[in-house]
Amino acid sequence: MTVLEYILLAGLLICAITAPFFRRLLVTVIVYSTFSLMMAVLWTLLQSPDLAITEAGVGAGVSGMLFFLALKKINELKGTSDE
Amino acid sequence: MSEPHGKKSLGERFVSWVNGDGETKDRTLFVMECRMPRPPCRREEEHRKLEKRRVKKFLGWYPLAAGLICVALVAILVSVVLAMPLFGHPDNPTNNEVPTYYLEHTEEDTGAVNAVTGMILTYRGFDTLGESCVLFMAVTSVMILLWQDVKNTDEHDLQKLAREEEIKRKNPDVVLQYAAKVLTPFIFLFALYILFYGEESPGGGFSGGTVLGGGLILYSCAFGFGRIHTFFNSRIFNFLRLCGLLLYAGLYGYYTFTGANGLGDPLVSAFGGLSLPIDFAVGMVVASTVYGFYAMFTRGEL
Numbered sequence: 164m165t166v167l168e169y170i171l172l173a174g175l176l177i178c179a180i181t182a183p184f185f186r187r188l189l190v191t192v193i194v195y196s197t198f199s200l201m202m203a204v205l206w207t208l209l210q211s212p213d214l215a216i217t218e219a220g221v222g223a224g225v226s227g228m229l230f231f232l233a234l235k236k237i238n239e240l241k242g243t244s245d246e
Numbered sequence: 247m248s249e250p251h252g253k254k255s256l257g258e259r260f261v262s263w264v265n266g267d268g269e270t271k272d273r274t275l276f277v278m279e280c281r282m283p284r285p286p287c288r289r290e291e292e293h294r295k296l297e298k299r300r301v302k303k304f305l306g307w308y309p310l311a312a313g314l315i316c317v318a319l320v321a322i323l324v325s326v327v328l329a330m331p332l333f334g335h336p337d338n339p340t341n342n343e344v345p346t347y348y349l350e351h352t353e354e355d356t357g358a359v360n361a362v363t364g365m366i367l368t369y370r371g372f373d374t375l376g377e378s379c380v381l382f383m384a385v386t387s388v389m390i391l392l393w394q395d396v397k398n399t400d401e402h403d404l405q406k407l408a409r410e411e412e413i414k415r416k417n418p419d420v421v422l423q424y425a426a427k428v429l430t431p432f433i434f435l436f437a438l439y440i441l442f443y444g445e446e447s448p449g450g451g452f453s454g455g456t457v458l459g460g461g462l463i464l465y466s467c468a469f470g471f472g473r474i475h476t477f478f479n480s481r482i483f484n485f486l487r488l489c490g491l492l493l494y495a496g497l498y499g500y501y502t503f504t505g506a507n508g509l510g511d512p513l514v515s516a517f518g519g520l521s522l523p524i525d526f527a528v529g530m531v532v533a534s535t536v537y538g539f540y541a542m543f544t545r546g547e548l
């Protein structure tokens with residue numbers, strides 16, 4: 164279990180550091196959602212499943228969705244079928 | 247403001263104040279718009295050179311300032327963390343008799359096996375009531391800002407909406423639709439499981455409501471707003487979120503004002519503890535909030 168925890172921690176650090184450096188905001192939002200997903204798994208390993216469910220629902224699901232909608236409103240989703 | 251309309255009663259004056267009558271209009275913007283644009287006093291070349299120098303200067307100090315602010319923030323945060331008590335130290339102020347009491351007495355006091363749910367919904371239910379109110383107010387203010395009705399929608403917006411619907415109907419996303427068809431029943435079922443078994447197993451109102459809202463979002467993403475209106479329209483939305491909050495406030499108010507007797511109270515023990523009905527109420531508020539955000543941001547109506 165500790166190996167998995169260290170892998171997840173490294174993933175969290177990588178996500179957090181690289182997120183601001185992508186040129187496309189879409190990729191940034193996806194990396195941010197990945198961060199939340201890994202955090203959810205980590206919460207489960209830290210024995211707080213209540214938080215894990217909320218983190219997976221809000222962090223990985225709903226807030227990413229809202230970010231995508233905001234990007235669509237400011238026409239940042241280039242290269243998708245909307246254009 | 248002098249009284250331009252003669253004498254009025256207090257009520258009339260209040261009404262006209264609320265309506266904004268009698269205020270002198272702020273004409274600053276209007277005057278600025280009317281003013282002629284300034285004649286170009288510099289030659290084009292000189293202007294361009296100045297602009298270039300300005301941009302160069304800006305780009306020179308901008309990364310420096312950003313770095314400085316980041317370093318200052320990190321320093322503040324690290325100093326705060328260093329000043330905090332050590333993690334897990336036995337003499338920490340959090341290690342007093344309260345958590346022990348909660349862990350030992352939650353089941354007999356509240357009827358909830360899951361101590362977290364029992365704690366946040368019964369011992370600290372007032373806190374959770376405030377959070378539900380925050381969610382309610384958040385979705386209300388988003389609706390105030392983004393609701394598109396007859397008054398703030400013009401032809402252009404309507405045409406854009408119709409065009410998007412047309413595009414969506416002509417090119418349906420087959421992968422998304424099939425995935426949604428398979429997944430949504432399970433998502434809804436899982437959400438209800440989290441919601442109603444919050445007192446026995448991990449979960450509760452907030453997480454269950456979020457998953458339920460996520461399922462609604464997936465469904466309306468895949469099949470459009472026409473399909474979802476068959477079982478979830480704006481009246482049901484408003485009913486759910488209002489009833490959830492009122493149910494919570496009523497039940498918790500009753501529980502508090504009758505002395506917070508835990509399971510000794512006849513109404514509370516009839517429910518088998520407060521956790522189940524309050525979980526249900528919080529779940530309704532959270533699910534409608536999450537779905538309301540999505541609907542407001544995409545379409546401006548429910």
